[in-house]
Amino acid sequence: MTANFADKNPFPVSFADVEAATKRLQGKAFKTPVLTSQTVNKQTHSQVFFKCENFQRTGSFKFRGACNALMQLSETEKLNGVVTFSSGNHAQAIALAAQLLSIPATVVMPADAPKVKQEATRGYGAEIVLYDRTRNSREDLTAQIAREQHLTIIPPYDDARVIAGQGTAAMELIAEVGELDLLLVCCGGGGLLSGCAIAAKTLSPQCKVIGVEPEQADDAARSFRTKTLQTVSNPDTIADGARTPSLGKLTFPLVLHYVDDMATVSEAQIRNTMFFMWERMKIVVEPTGVLAAAALLSGVVKAENSRVGVIVSGGNVDIREVDRFFS
Amino acid sequence: MTANFADKNPFPVSFADVEAATKRLQGKAFKTPVLTSQTVNKQTHSQVFFKCENFQRTGSFKFRGACNALMQLSETEKLNGVVTFSSGNHAQAIALAAQLLSIPATVVMPADAPKVKQEATRGYGAEIVLYDRTRNSREDLTAQIAREQHLTIIPPYDDARVIAGQGTAAMELIAEVGELDLLLVCCGGGGLLSGCAIAAKTLSPQCKVIGVEPEQADDAARSFRTKTLQTVSNPDTIADGARTPSLGKLTFPLVLHYVDDMATVSEAQIRNTMFFMWERMKIVVEPTGVLAAAALLSGVVKAENSRVGVIVSGGNVDIREVDRFFS
Numbered sequence: 293m294t295a296n297f298a299d300k301n302p303f304p305v306s307f308a309d310v311e312a313a314t315k316r317l318q319g320k321a322f323k324t325p326v327l328t329s330q331t332v333n334k335q336t337h338s339q340v341f342f343k344c345e346n347f348q349r350t351g352s353f354k355f356r357g358a359c360n361a362l363m364q365l366s367e368t369e370k371l372n373g374v375v376t377f378s379s380g381n382h383a384q385a386i387a388l389a390a391q392l393l394s395i396p397a398t399v400v401m402p403a404d405a406p407k408v409k410q411e412a413t414r415g416y417g418a419e420i421v422l423y424d425r426t427r428n429s430r431e432d433l434t435a436q437i438a439r440e441q442h443l444t445i446i447p448p449y450d451d452a453r454v455i456a457g458q459g460t461a462a463m464e465l466i467a468e469v470g471e472l473d474l475l476l477v478c479c480g481g482g483g484l485l486s487g488c489a490i491a492a493k494t495l496s497p498q499c500k501v502i503g504v505e506p507e508q509a510d511d512a513a514r515s516f517r518t519k520t521l522q523t524v525s526n527p528d529t530i531a532d533g534a535r536t537p538s539l540g541k542l543t544f545p546l547v548l549h550y551v552d553d554m555a556t557v558s559e560a561q562i563r564n565t566m567f568f569m570w571e572r573m574k575i576v577v578e579p580t581g582v583l584a585a586a587a588l589l590s591g592v593v594k595a596e597n598s599r600v601g602v603i604v605s606g607g608n609v610d611i612r613e614v615d616r617f618f619s
Numbered sequence: 620m621t622a623n624f625a626d627k628n629p630f631p632v633s634f635a636d637v638e639a640a641t642k643r644l645q646g647k648a649f650k651t652p653v654l655t656s657q658t659v660n661k662q663t664h665s666q667v668f669f670k671c672e673n674f675q676r677t678g679s680f681k682f683r684g685a686c687n688a689l690m691q692l693s694e695t696e697k698l699n700g701v702v703t704f705s706s707g708n709h710a711q712a713i714a715l716a717a718q719l720l721s722i723p724a725t726v727v728m729p730a731d732a733p734k735v736k737q738e739a740t741r742g743y744g745a746e747i748v749l750y751d752r753t754r755n756s757r758e759d760l761t762a763q764i765a766r767e768q769h770l771t772i773i774p775p776y777d778d779a780r781v782i783a784g785q786g787t788a789a790m791e792l793i794a795e796v797g798e799l800d801l802l803l804v805c806c807g808g809g810g811l812l813s814g815c816a817i818a819a820k821t822l823s824p825q826c827k828v829i830g831v832e833p834e835q836a837d838d839a840a841r842s843f844r845t846k847t848l849q850t851v852s853n854p855d856t857i858a859d860g861a862r863t864p865s866l867g868k869l870t871f872p873l874v875l876h877y878v879d880d881m882a883t884v885s886e887a888q889i890r891n892t893m894f895f896m897w898e899r900m901k902i903v904v905e906p907t908g909v910l911a912a913a914a915l916l917s918g919v920v921k922a923e924n925s926r927v928g929v930i931v932s933g934g935n936v937d938i939r940e941v942d943r944f945f946s
Contacts, residue, residue: 346901574673574934576901607901
């Protein structure tokens with residue numbers, strides 16, 4: 293490769309990083325299965341490929357980014373350990389990746405986070421620091437812990453190594469099924485969306501990439517249209533992974549550059565799609581995990597005679613509380 | 620092949636029939652995915668391969684046998700149509716297979732069968748005949764309809780073509796993952812168990828085949844031990860697919876000949892395994908579908924340093940009523 297300034301990538305993550313992450317994660321992250329449904333193909337008059345990250349380690353794509361980030365730490369950083377803030381899938385992902393790499397991990401969680409999530413994270417060997425969300429900012433607390441204990445912060449999405457790791461999901465999908473006309477990806481903080489868009493635009497240049505959010509948490513869609521960073525505050529959606537306040541400093545420009553469009557789906561569309569995927573496709577998918585599928589199955593995004601990739605991002609729900617989704 | 624009387628197979632189904640069914644079903648039945656779980660491998664100190672028939676068309680392995688049987692009808696039989704009795708997975712399997720092959724299908728169901736099952740069967744284009752289970756015998760009613768309307772009866776398990784079709788599940792599994800030390804298969808009427816045992820014993824001669832029943836419906840286990848056909852009547856188990864009164868005239872001798880042992884699992888073990896498979900493996904599996912897995916995961920069947928195949932037979936549950944399993 294020639295080092296020409298004109299060739300320089302203005303972004304901190306490129307296809308080469310996703311490619312390197314793919315190699316790095318071999319034998320660490322699972323190559324998740326791609327499922328198809330004749331009912332879906334018939335209904336959409338398309339060939340639809342569901343990339344099932346609910347089967348990923350710890351039950352979501354988050355393991356890819358977490359593991360990719362941790363594997364690139366220096367030996368000293370690994371020895372000192374890492375800290376992150378999350379009450380959701382990123383927490384479990386960091387905890388397991390750290391355990392596999394023998395890195396001490398601390399996770400900052402609100403004291404009222406579901407016991408089942410606290411236990412899962414602790415089960416992977418992470419130390420949990422609880423905080424009162426009415427009194428503390430989790431970012432401040434995390435920064436303080438990092439400073440005092442010399443820990444490296446691994447943010448949930450606004451990190452080049454995390455973004456590159458998440459992109460390996462689309463990389464694997466296209467490597468397995470071939471080029472796509474359309475790729476649908478859910479969007480919270482934009483790590484999965486931007487990583488997958490980078491991969492798709494290189495591997496399948498004609499592929500249109502659309503990000504999907506809940507209507508109730510449409511900050512990224514508004515940011516995309518206005519080209520100015522928009523926020524939401526505690527949005528009322530069952531898709532808890534998309535409750536993030538806004539895109540990040542890294543992910544926003546990446547989304548603007550690589551993503552073709554944003555779509556939003558209603559709570560009813562999320563519930564109906566979740567029901568369909570459980571009842572007919574026989575897979576356990578969380579509300580955030582069905583966002584991309586919901587855009588397609590509810591007709592918000594039209595596809596006709598197309599090859600469509602749909603990222604199913606995760607499957608972490610409390611099975612005992614399933615009736616709140618389907619009643 | 621030489622026609623030597625000594626070579627003659629005393630059974631109406633042989634490996635050649637399973638092989639022929641495999642070819643026949645190509646492009647009709649799905650090649651279902653094989654899933655693995657590191658948690659399960661660690662817990663059992665073995666390599667465990669879950670053959671996921673919950674992803675099969677109509678949500679269970681039953682489609683294999685139904686389709687294999689229907690494809691072997693004469694043109695006249697196809698034209699006249701078929702009839703079967705089932706309130707469960709066999710009904711939907713016959714309905715869809717008949718629809719795909721343009722064969723008229725009638726399904727005899729008790730009037731109190733869940734609306735969701737009636738609708739699914741009707742949705743695949745079958746005609747449903749309801750009967751009062753306190754007043755009529757479904758076998759008599761089916762025979763009467765068959766006689767009057769010149770329909771061919773396709774029984775749910777005691778049929779050579781059905782048994783051969785079900786055996787293709789084990790055939791596919793072993794073709795994909797290689798030879799096994801142990802194969803666990805649930806047992807209701809014994810169609811899946813005997814078909815899979817025939818396939819396994821030829822493709823992987825060292826493989827021990829164990830059938831698994833609910834403790835509450837242990838007729839096949841008792842039949843196996845006493846070598847005399849035993850029955851149960853309306854057993855109280857959540858594994859509705861294993862509520863069949865006994866093994867069949869064809870399946871009983873096949874089970875005695877090809878199966879190494881029978882195991883039983885408690886209702887609590889069924890529930891716990893179902894919870895594990897939903898919560899951790901992220902797949903929707905019905906109670907009968909987890910019987911084989913329950914024997915392994917609860918330690919009823921011991922495996923150590925083995926390659927273990929587990930048939931996950933189906934995933935048809937009413938999602939809206941999930942809380943009755945997990946509460």
